[in-house]
Amino acid sequence: MRLSFLEPLYTESGPFASVYLDTSRDVDQPDRAIALRWRRLRDALTRQGADRALLGVLEDAVGADADVPGTHGQAIFAAHGSLVLDGELPAPPARDSARYSTLPDAMPLVSQHVPEIPYLAVAVHYAGLPTAGTHGWVRVEAESGTWPVSAVTPGERLYRRVAVAGWHHSAVRLGQELDAWARRTHADTVVVAGDAWAGNVLVRRLPHALRDKVVRVGGTTATDTRRALLEPQLGSVFRGRMAAHDRDLANIFIGRRALGGPVAEGLAAVVAALQRGQVSALLLNGPPAPAPRLWTGPLPTQLALTEEELLSCGVRAPREETADEALLRALVGTAAELVVVPEDEDELRLVGGIGALLRYADAGTPARRAPHA
Structure with a gap:
């Protein structure tokens, strides 16, 4: 998973206000709710030391996603009286929260981007009667997206309406168009729903490489254009899966670990690699267990398990932060990726729940790893 969407957070220095808020519109009087x-969160931020200018910026952003229907949430970040990032959440946060801290509390936002699977959704409608012969119309809607965030930030959508008499021929051209679109967006999967006959005609005329990515689903295809096309079906297709790109990184890690290649495993080894800008991808089974907090300095690579280590490196007044916050800043600051491993991936049980693919091995020594139990 690439973390470039977090870059705006780390171009500013702290302190940051990080707000997670349920802004669902499927309740009575949503604006009042x-x-x-927000009033409860504003009071919490005031107690933590946020000033009026910062609170005013946040208040202007809260609920500004009123055009997004259904259940969802907001993740809002501000610093020094300016809005830094306003992200839509495809699901309400587990609980509303507000923190005023040196580093942004970005892990809950990242968690709602996982597993970040690029896809195409295609809904095929046949407007006609079975006895109508070549009369009637085939209507096609297609949309690109990245699950799950595209539920509230839908991608580009395509509409086609074709006479049934010309559907077989038009399906060839449409298949080529979908293939080019899938290549451009690096789609892992093509989710197809709708009329069985018209859908079968389209699928059979897709290029072979794209046809192999097709998943057929049932259920209604009627959706609000402000939500993802085929949103109800997407969860059943993608939940528990990894994006193909992340799966490739995980397989590389498994292979390197078996051969003693350049990987790190365990929090201490991973932190040491991040200090050197050596990590290309961080792998997590879950929150780092050995040390819930790390010590940090002003630079992304200034993180350590102890205050003494940073002081010995010349960092003045290190600060203790949550491991999540320190690790994310280091990943974004060194252009490293994040791979969250599903719980049922027994082949990727990591020491302390954390590991890393390294850009290079230390000269003359094997990659640093924690011992397996």
């Missing part, structure tokens, strides 16, 4: 939620 959101205002009450």
Whole structure:
């Protein structure tokens, strides 16, 4: 998973206000509900030391996603009286929260981007009667997206309406168009729903490489254009899966670990590699267990397990932060990726729940690893 969407957070220095808020619109008087939620969070930020200018910026952003229907949430970050990042959440946060801290509390936002699977959704409708012969129309909607965030930030959408008499011929051209679109967006999967006959005609005329990525689903194809096309079916297709790109990185890690290649495993070894800008991808089974907090300096690569280590490196006044915050800043600052491994991946059980693919091995020594139990 690439973390470039977090870059705006780390071009600013702290302290940051990080707000996670349920802004769902499927309740009675949603504006009133959101205002009450925000009032509690504003009071919490005030107690933590946030000033009026910062609170005003946040208040302007809260609920600004009123055009997004259904259940969802907001992740809002501000610093020094300016809005830094306003992200839509495809699901409400587990609980509303507000923190005023040196580093942004970005892991809950990242968690709602996982597993970040690029896809195409295709809904095929046949407007006609079975006895109508070549009369009637085939209507096609297609949309690109990245699951799950595209639920509330839908991608480009395509519409086609073709006479049934010309559907077989038009399906060839449409298949080529979908293939080019899938290549451009690096789609892992093509999810197809709708009329069985018209859908079969389209699928059979897709180029072979794209046909192999097709998953057929049932259920209704009627959706709000402000939500993802085929949103109800996407969860059943993608939940528990990894994006193909992340799967490739995980397989590389498994292979390197078996051969003693350049990987790190365990929090201490991973932190040491991040200090050197050596990590190309961080792998997590879950939150780092050995040390819930790390010590940090002003630079992304200034993180350590102890305050003494940073002081010995010349860092003045190190600060203790949550491991999540320190690790994310280091990953974004060194252009490293993040791979979150599903719980049922027994082949990728990591020491301490954390490991890393390294850009290079230390000269003359094997990659640093924690011993397996």
